[in-house]
Amino acid sequence: MIEAYLIHLLILIGIYLILAISLQLTIGYTGLLNLGHIAFFAIGAYTSALLALNGVPFLICFLLAGIFAMFFGFLLSVPTNKLKGDYLALATLAFTFVVYSITLNWTGLTRGPLGLPGIPKPSLFGLSFSSNFSFLILTLIVILVSYLIIRRLVGSPFGKVLEAIRDDELATKVLGKNTFKMKSYALATSAFFAGIAGSLYAHYITFIDPSSFTLLQLIPILVIVIVGGLASLKGTIVATFVLVLLPESLRFIGFPSSMVGPMRQIIYALILILILIYKPKGFYGKVELE
Amino acid sequence: MVFTQLLINGLIAGAIYALVASGFSLIYATSKFIHFAHGVTIAFSSYILYFLFAVVGLNFGFSVIFAIIFASVLGLLMNLLVFKQLRKRKTSGVILLIASFALLILLESLILLLFGAEVKTVGYIKVAGGLEVLGAIITPLQIFIVISSFVLLGLLFLFMKKTKIGKAMRAVSDNKDVAEIVGISSEKIYNWAFIIGSAIAGIAGILVGLEQSLDPTMGTSLMIKGFTGAIIGGIGSVPGAILGSFLLGFVENFGIWFLPSGYKDAIAFVLLFIFLLFRSKGILGIKREVEK
Numbered sequence: 019m020i021e022a023y024l025i026h027l028l029i030l031i032g033i034y035l036i037l038a039i040s041l042q043l044t045i046g047y048t049g050l051l052n053l054g055h056i057a058f059f060a061i062g063a064y065t066s067a068l069l070a071l072n073g074v075p076f077l078i079c080f081l082l083a084g085i086f087a088m089f090f091g092f093l094l095s096v097p098t099n100k101l102k103g104d105y106l107a108l109a110t111l112a113f114t115f116v117v118y119s120i121t122l123n124w125t126g127l128t129r130g131p132l133g134l135p136g137i138p139k140p141s142l143f144g145l146s147f148s149s150n151f152s153f154l155i156l157t158l159i160v161i162l163v164s165y166l167i168i169r170r171l172v173g174s175p176f177g178k179v180l181e182a183i184r185d186d187e188l189a190t191k192v193l194g195k196n197t198f199k200m201k202s203y204a205l206a207t208s209a210f211f212a213g214i215a216g217s218l219y220a221h222y223i224t225f226i227d228p229s230s231f232t233l234l235q236l237i238p239i240l241v242i243v244i245v246g247g248l249a250s251l252k253g254t255i256v257a258t259f260v261l262v263l264l265p266e267s268l269r270f271i272g273f274p275s276s277m278v279g280p281m282r283q284i285i286y287a288l289i290l291i292l293i294l295i296y297k298p299k300g301f302y303g304k305v306e307l308e
Numbered sequence: 309m310v311f312t313q314l315l316i317n318g319l320i321a322g323a324i325y326a327l328v329a330s331g332f333s334l335i336y337a338t339s340k341f342i343h344f345a346h347g348v349t350i351a352f353s354s355y356i357l358y359f360l361f362a363v364v365g366l367n368f369g370f371s372v373i374f375a376i377i378f379a380s381v382l383g384l385l386m387n388l389l390v391f392k393q394l395r396k397r398k399t400s401g402v403i404l405l406i407a408s409f410a411l412l413i414l415l416e417s418l419i420l421l422l423f424g425a426e427v428k429t430v431g432y433i434k435v436a437g438g439l440e441v442l443g444a445i446i447t448p449l450q451i452f453i454v455i456s457s458f459v460l461l462g463l464l465f466l467f468m469k470k471t472k473i474g475k476a477m478r479a480v481s482d483n484k485d486v487a488e489i490v491g492i493s494s495e496k497i498y499n500w501a502f503i504i505g506s507a508i509a510g511i512a513g514i515l516v517g518l519e520q521s522l523d524p525t526m527g528t529s530l531m532i533k534g535f536t537g538a539i540i541g542g543i544g545s546v547p548g549a550i551l552g553s554f555l556l557g558f559v560e561n562f563g564i565w566f567l568p569s570g571y572k573d574a575i576a577f578v579l580l581f582i583f584l585l586f587r588s589k590g591i592l593g594i595k596r597e598v599e600k
Binding site: 098104112113119122288 | 341342390393394397399400401402403405406407409410411413414416417418420421528532535539568570571573574577578580581584585588
């Protein structure tokens with residue numbers, strides 16, 4: 019019993035981890051205040067679920083979820099490239115709402131508020147990942163690969179250019195870098211990983227509906243990124259573990275489950291406010307948001 | 309006539325959005341950040357009205373006044389406890405925006421904890437038959453909403469033009485440093501902006517609460533409309549916010565002539581998007597450094 023619960027928590031931590039390190043790529047490394055991450059997560063989840071329900075094998079669903087999300091990330095980056103600061107935040111937030119609105123209203127495709135039930139558990143090369151333990155292993159593999167790719171990216175010359183854009187975009191332009199293109203790549207890559215996280219989520223829970231992809235879901239990821247510290251992958255990993263596990267303790271203190279949801283949000287929001295006031299760089303952060 | 313009905317619906321929606329947007333814009337103009345939690349001030353005021361009037365059973369007038377005061381105090385407290393602390397460290401508007409977003413989620417969850425998720429109604433005005441105007445139907449309450457919105461916006465305009473605090477607010481919004489040199493305390497002005505802006509939000513919350521049922525996330529959706537109105541009108545300008553809000557009200561209501569009504573929120577966002585991309589300074593063209 020307790021084992022099953024722990025495995026469930028670890029899978030959740032895994033999905034949050036992929037979301038958080040990919041968001042780190044845009045907010046932390048490139049300095050783009052991207053509030054559209056949940057939309058890419060939703061696009062990935064819906065793409066993967068719809069394909070799988072139509073009999074497409076998991077591997078293709080999984081990759082297409084990422085590629086589709088990446089495509090939308092690129093699409094979003096083109097018009098928003100000139101915007102900065104709070105205007106970029108608003109535009110990406112607008113994108114989240116438009117995607118939410120479409121998942122809710124395009125009932126012919128997404129079944130709207132009824133959601134998509136019965137998403138098959140993944141199977142790869144004849145191996146089935148239907149038990150939670152095997153799914154955990156699959157999640158671990160995906161995390162490891164994503165982490166290595168992102169770490170490689172941020173350490174590469176490309177990553178350094180992204181950091182330069184964050185610190186001083188004009189100066190980076192003067193040095194002859196095409197900052198628009200770099201920012202587009204960063205947003206698209208980040209969206210790709212959000213998309214595959216969405217695919218994992220859909221195949222793990224086996225049911226998705228629009229309510230899983232609202233602003234409320236953005237708060238935990240944003241808190242993880244900021245508490246862990248901008249531009250720090252290590253901080254993000256530590257923060258994911260701490261922040262996903264922390265509200266779980268509410269269940270053991272004996273709060274009814276109807277109160278756990280709102281309490282969780284209140285805890286996250288309070289942590290976020292306190293961190294912004296008292297420790298704006300987070301615990302392992304190198305830079306401050308501006 | 310469908311056309312006049314949509315026109316009237318647009319006017320009613322616009323009247324509410326204008327109240328939301330003008331309070332939001334007032335706060336933006338002075339303290340220069342996007343105050344997301346403005347939406348939850350509206351929701352809280354509706355819920356306080358519901359609680360005092362429908363649950364406790366107090367006199368309606370008293371409940372209304374208390375709800376407005378509550379909204380004002382809530383706004384002021386947010387400013388003093390969170391935003392003032394952040395400003396002390398000279399943080400950027402983006403940090404204030406994230407903090408305000410966190411406050412929105414925090415207070416919205418608090419409403420959920422206190423009042424539960426089920427839909428509530430204030431039930432002060434019994435559903436009355438509508439009046440017919442040029443083939444369209446409008447209820448007396450809706451006429452009251454439109455009139456009170458116009459009166460309030462007029463008062464706000466006079467306040468900004470004639471009173472000492474209003475003038476000081478415009479000075480701070482124009483150039484904070486110069487305003488401080490001539491002896492205006494910007495922190496004091498921020499407090500006033502939050503008090504007045506949140507009071508207007510409180511009134512908007514009451515009007516919405518009379519017209520529709522309450523649910524914990526109502527603040528977020530109204531907030532979206534409010535800042536969309538403010539941005540397309542020209543952010544930081546109260547007349548711009550009012551203009552943008554009415555435009556939004558009309559576009560939304562005429563939009564559902566072509567699209568299913570579920571897309572109403574999406575229409576608002578598409579409009580916001582278009583303005584952010586092509587005319588980020590809004591209709592009135594308020595100059596502000598948006599682009600690098």
